[in-house]
Amino acid sequence: MDSSLKTPLDPRKFLDPFLTAKAEARASITLKALETLWFNTGTLCNLACGNCYIESTPTNDRLVYLTRAEVAAYLDEIEKDELGTKTIGFTGGEPFMNWEIIDILEETLSRGFEVLMLTNAMRPMMKVAEPLLDLQMRFGERLTMRVSTDHYTQKLHEAERGPRSWEPMIKGLKWLAENGFTVNIAGRLFSGETDDEVRAGFVGFIAETGLSIDANDPWQLVLFPEMDATVDIPEITDACWGILGVSPENIMCSSSRMIVKRKGADTPAVIACTLLPYDEEFELGSTLAEASKTVQLNHPHCARFCVLGGAACSG
Numbered sequence: 001m002d003s004s005l006k007t008p009l010d011p012r013k014f015l016d017p018f019l020t021a022k023a024e025a026r027a028s029i030t031l032k033a034l035e036t037l038w039f040n041t042g043t044l045c046n047l048a049c050g051n052c053y054i055e056s057t058p059t060n061d062r063l064v065y066l067t068r069a070e071v072a073a074y075l076d077e078i079e080k081d082e083l084g085t086k087t088i089g090f091t092g093g094e095p096f097m098n099w100e101i102i103d104i105l106e107e108t109l110s111r112g113f114e115v116l117m118l119t120n121a122m123r124p125m126m127k128v129a130e131p132l133l134d135l136q137m138r139f140g141e142r143l144t145m146r147v148s149t150d151h152y153t154q155k156l157h158e159a160e161r162g163p164r165s166w167e168p169m170i171k172g173l174k175w176l177a178e179n180g181f182t183v184n185i186a187g188r189l190f191s192g193e194t195d196d197e198v199r200a201g202f203v204g205f206i207a208e209t210g211l212s213i214d215a216n217d218p219w220q221l222v223l224f225p226e227m228d229a230t231v232d233i234p235e236i237t238d239a240c241w242g243i244l245g246v247s248p249e250n251i252m253c254s255s256s257r258m259i260v261k262r263k264g265a266d267t268p269a270v271i272a273c274t275l276l277p278y279d280e281e282f283e284l285g286s287t288l289a290e291a292s293k294t295v296q297l298n299h300p301h302c303a304r305f306c307v308l309g310g311a312a313c314s315g
Helices: 068-080 101-110 129-142 154-161 166-178 195-209 240-244 300-307
Strands: 036-040 087-091 114-119 143-148 182-189 221-225 256-260 269-271 283-285
Touching (some): 036 068, 068 256, 087 101, 101 114, 101 129, 129 143, 143 166, 154 166, 182 195, 221 300
Parallel strands (some): 087 114, 114 143, 143 182
Antiparallel strands (some): 269 283
């Protein structure tokens, strides 16, 4: 949509954690169980996409690289407190730019966790192809690679990711497919097409790259809505759950948390949402025990991505 046609966000909205601009009780989410724990391995990326949810670029190091020891400490806490967490997700930035990422994956997979690895499948991934293939051979049934493919056409993919980003991604996808990795795709709904039209378009793309993906499966082909915190969106109240027919138990922060390490910080922090790594309001403490706090849906992304968009980073 032409930016001139977008209605700007009402400045009275999303100011009070507990009340909306209309003085109605703001919706909140209680953690039912920590099913998925995400680690942002660092915001540095080999690309500077046009609309990156987390503003990753080759120079953005606001979230620094996590170490194997820091990841292991949270895995220890999961095991010690018997939290029952099944899936560990890794995101960035581009996680394969973190020089300890193979050791981090080894640590996580060797403990029996399912791993969801987000990547653009470009040169950083291919630079560690040999040790990554070793992990696939030993733990492949528990390792899923989610590759960012914004659109099934080169033109629109590169409109978001920049010139010369298509062919390296295709090369990485084909390498993953040829070597038996479990792969799914993360696309974007930014082309003006419907969800069904985008999925239909990906059918041919999937066949050409040799992937074993069902384009109609929302887990195997995840399509994320476009995010712009400056555009107007309704605030979510307690009454909205019944009006919208949406259960708070299906919202991402009811079952997941993310670990980040801010530049200059001594220790990592636990935050409520993978989309809000810089907003201190969504920082919940330094341990998983502290992170069981109730989360107030006090951000435009809460409405646009999760409640109204029906999206989630994990299944």
